[in-house]
Amino acid sequence: MDSATVLDRRIATTWTDAEVLEGVAAIAAGPLRAAAPAIDHGHYPLDIMAELGRVGALGVHLKRHGGRLGVAIAAMEGASRACGSTGFLMWAHDVCGLYLENAGNPALSTTLLEAHAQGLAFGGTGLSNPMKALSGVESFLLRARKVANGYRVSGSLPWVSHIAPGQYFGAMAAVVDGARSVSHEILFIVRCDERVQLRPCPTFSGMEGTSTWGVRLDDLLVTPADLVADPARPFVARIRESFILLQTGMALGIIAGCLDDMRQVEPVLGRTNRFLADRPDELAAEAAELRARIMRLAETPHDGGRDYRIEVLDARIHGAELALRAAQSALLHQGARGYLAEAAPQRRVREAHFCAIVTPAIKHLRFELSKLMTDEYPS
Amino acid sequence: MSETWRQYICRACGLIYDEAKGDEDSGLAPGTRFEDIPGDWACPLCGVTKADFEPYEAPMAGAALAQPAVVTAGRRPGVVIVGGGAAGWAVAAALRAQDPDASITLVTACAGDIYNKPELSVALSRGMSADGLRRETGDQAAARLGVRLLAKIHAIAIDAGRSRLRTTGGIISYSHLVLAHGAKPALPRSLPSNLCWRVNDLGAWEQLRARMGEATQRIVIVGAGMVGCELAEDFARAGHGVTLLDVEARPLAGLLPSQASDRLLQGLTALGVRFHGGVAVTGVDRRSDGRLNVALDHGSTIAADFVVAATGLATDLRLAVSAGLLVDGGIAVDPASMRTSAPNIFALGDCVSIDGQPCRFVEPIAGQAGAIAQAITGALTGDERPASGPAPLVIRLKTRSAPITIHGAPDPQGAWRVIQDSRDGLVMEQWRDGTLRSRLAA
Numbered sequence: 001m002d003s004a005t006v007l008d009r010r011i012a013t014t015w016t017d018a019e020v021l022e023g024v025a026a027i028a029a030g031p032l033r034a035a036a037p038a039i040d041h042g043h044y045p046l047d048i049m050a051e052l053g054r055v056g057a058l059g060v061h062l063k064r065h066g067g068r069l070g071v072a073i074a075a076m077e078g079a080s081r082a083c084g085s086t087g088f089l090m091w092a093h094d095v096c097g098l099y100l101e102n103a104g105n106p107a108l109s110t111t112l113l114e115a116h117a118q119g120l121a122f123g124g125t126g127l128s129n130p131m132k133a134l135s136g137v138e139s140f141l142l143r144a145r146k147v148a149n150g151y152r153v154s155g156s157l158p159w160v161s162h163i164a165p166g167q168y169f170g171a172m173a174a175v176v177d178g179a180r181s182v183s184h185e186i187l188f189i190v191r192c193d194e195r196v197q198l199r200p201c202p203t204f205s206g207m208e209g210t211s212t213w214g215v216r217l218d219d220l221l222v223t224p225a226d227l228v229a230d231p232a233r234p235f236v237a238r239i240r241e242s243f244i245l246l247q248t249g250m251a252l253g254i255i256a257g258c259l260d261d262m263r264q265v266e267p268v269l270g271r272t273n274r275f276l277a278d279r280p281d282e283l284a285a286e287a288a289e290l291r292a293r294i295m296r297l298a299e300t301p302h303d304g305g306r307d308y309r310i311e312v313l314d315a316r317i318h319g320a321e322l323a324l325r326a327a328q329s330a331l332l333h334q335g336a337r338g339y340l341a342e343a344a345p346q347r348r349v350r351e352a353h354f355c356a357i358v359t360p361a362i363k364h365l366r367f368e369l370s371k372l373m374t375d376e377y378p379s
Numbered sequence: 380m381s382e383t384w385r386q387y388i389c390r391a392c393g394l395i396y397d398e399a400k401g402d403e404d405s406g407l408a409p410g411t412r413f414e415d416i417p418g419d420w421a422c423p424l425c426g427v428t429k430a431d432f433e434p435y436e437a438p439m440a441g442a443a444l445a446q447p448a449v450v451t452a453g454r455r456p457g458v459v460i461v462g463g464g465a466a467g468w469a470v471a472a473a474l475r476a477q478d479p480d481a482s483i484t485l486v487t488a489c490a491g492d493i494y495n496k497p498e499l500s501v502a503l504s505r506g507m508s509a510d511g512l513r514r515e516t517g518d519q520a521a522a523r524l525g526v527r528l529l530a531k532i533h534a535i536a537i538d539a540g541r542s543r544l545r546t547t548g549g550i551i552s553y554s555h556l557v558l559a560h561g562a563k564p565a566l567p568r569s570l571p572s573n574l575c576w577r578v579n580d581l582g583a584w585e586q587l588r589a590r591m592g593e594a595t596q597r598i599v600i601v602g603a604g605m606v607g608c609e610l611a612e613d614f615a616r617a618g619h620g621v622t623l624l625d626v627e628a629r630p631l632a633g634l635l636p637s638q639a640s641d642r643l644l645q646g647l648t649a650l651g652v653r654f655h656g657g658v659a660v661t662g663v664d665r666r667s668d669g670r671l672n673v674a675l676d677h678g679s680t681i682a683a684d685f686v687v688a689a690t691g692l693a694t695d696l697r698l699a700v701s702a703g704l705l706v707d708g709g710i711a712v713d714p715a716s717m718r719t720s721a722p723n724i725f726a727l728g729d730c731v732s733i734d735g736q737p738c739r740f741v742e743p744i745a746g747q748a749g750a751i752a753q754a755i756t757g758a759l760t761g762d763e764r765p766a767s768g769p770a771p772l773v774i775r776l777k778t779r780s781a782p783i784t785i786h787g788a789p790d791p792q793g794a795w796r797v798i799q800d801s802r803d804g805l806v807m808e809q810w811r812d813g814t815l816r817s818r819l820a821a
Binding site for chain 2: 138139141155156157158159199201202214216286289307310311314317318321366367369370373374375376377378379
């Protein structure tokens, strides 16, 4: 994009909450709903992402646009109701926005961020491995060493989503000195240019339109211009709850989509569906309570207290669990028609399972809760 | 040369490269040693490089069984108890005595081993070990009582409307829920948890005991309440140098009249305990030599090998609040049935408050557990017999240098009458509205 376009659009970025949510609803009910099966099988919907950006769905969570985390979650919910893959792309895009906004370098935190926030530029996140590494589940796959004009970074990330040549993503590397001992970590932006190898991933059972690649970095020079946080841990601690809370938008949307699927067949199949567990009204009531809890948590993303962190992790787990139950129930409610290859319920079953296994997965979240709830004693 | 084939695991995706099998799709014949794989080879599943593999050893058979059980949905909802201390096990035993068929699940963050907590504050001088203190392991108790034990699982939240408990091991549905999770040491900011010990459960005591070893240690105990005074005596009798600190001028000032405090202090002093009253700790730091510095509010510092905080307990109300239960410093309960503000949730032990007062003593637990078992089994059979309330309190301070017994619940602000004060002993009483409220003997 040229900078004049950005400037023109910047004037128009006084999105109200209602405009964002109405804009998302119209996109979800129109082009996104139609494209959902194709996205599931591999179509990368950058056109739709651009539309979502235009209505503010990719920028409202940023401080410069009011830090409206709840609206961003609701926007992701609206899109995920039609297509979980697109919800996931929005999440990856949103957290990349959080990295850019924090960068000390104006090249990232002004021009690129503004284009990113409006859906004029696209980038994702490669923090799955680092989040697990910080939790003690894995070790860092990217290693950095200090050089005169920045860091040299090497290593491979198995899957990074929402990237393509010309796009970018946030990554973390462990800084190693000569003796292989890790001094700290850095968070930086990787630009997917000719220095970065993108390798095709094995075929997944769903979510194939999220443009997910294996990334290999071979002594990539990261200059201060692309550094987001050095050291990275204090920054990650600051955005950790936003990172996790934003993911709940996917779960809420998948659950809402499942309720749509169940209610769609109620006039025809209700006579026998009433013998099923997890009926739509029951699930809807539980989802409404969870949604209210998530929206309350989204008002104070920087609380940082132990009880708040426990609640955020639990809400994220609850979202994934309820999505799993809702997806199974949607398929049971629709019966054979939900089992057709292009039917929404069977796609949502795979989307709900993605919610449950994407980092941090249910098991990682429970592991983290267990650590958080174990009292510390002198070592 | 040995033909022992090794395995390597991809740190990114968990794929295992088995030297015996090779990776024929990439042209690696069976029997290709890992070190002979070309450097540009990539993980056949996720594409990371050879450098991202590390040696892998398959876990021993049965190792997975040692992990805590994962909860599965679909069980018949029964009674779920949160907490594997004396209170939780007392309810399990009382329920089992009244109903041989009751489904009982006990969820606990600890191992669920059964021990007598008050013994922790006298165990060191008696030369006891953790094994000696442990009367039964959690697994043994669970087998004896027919209880499904979920040990090392944390309770996270209660969905009271749907009668579900959310835990780190999954969701458990309940017919009745019993909260017996106790209270936690309340650490002021000046006493960081990574430098200050607390003795409130067997696990912590065992760790502290192991760290103290056999050498003579300098120990600072912060807080001269019941636990602080008992530990001070215990550590001093075990030969350690003990300094006991309190913001009040005399030990146990919140519970005892000054005549009784004086006797207690004389007893402790005779054992070599140094008591500093009227001081507050402002911070604890580790010095470069590894010892600790305890800074006091009037400017001086005390060097210590160990700092033990005995600054009181507080109930973590997060779980109760998640259920929307009435709380009042602790979880508010009806003293006759130990029922909380939710009809099918009960609470007992250190986590409750009765008329706004916490009740953190061992003595009433058996009565509370019996009342809960009766309320639950009565409810299950439709037989709503009135539950018997908890028995009157007895508090015993296990300081052998000056043992003190209190009957009843004294009012901290109430006046005491001296009945006897002689070499043979001290007897005092508290009266209100013409009735005996409390009686103390030292």
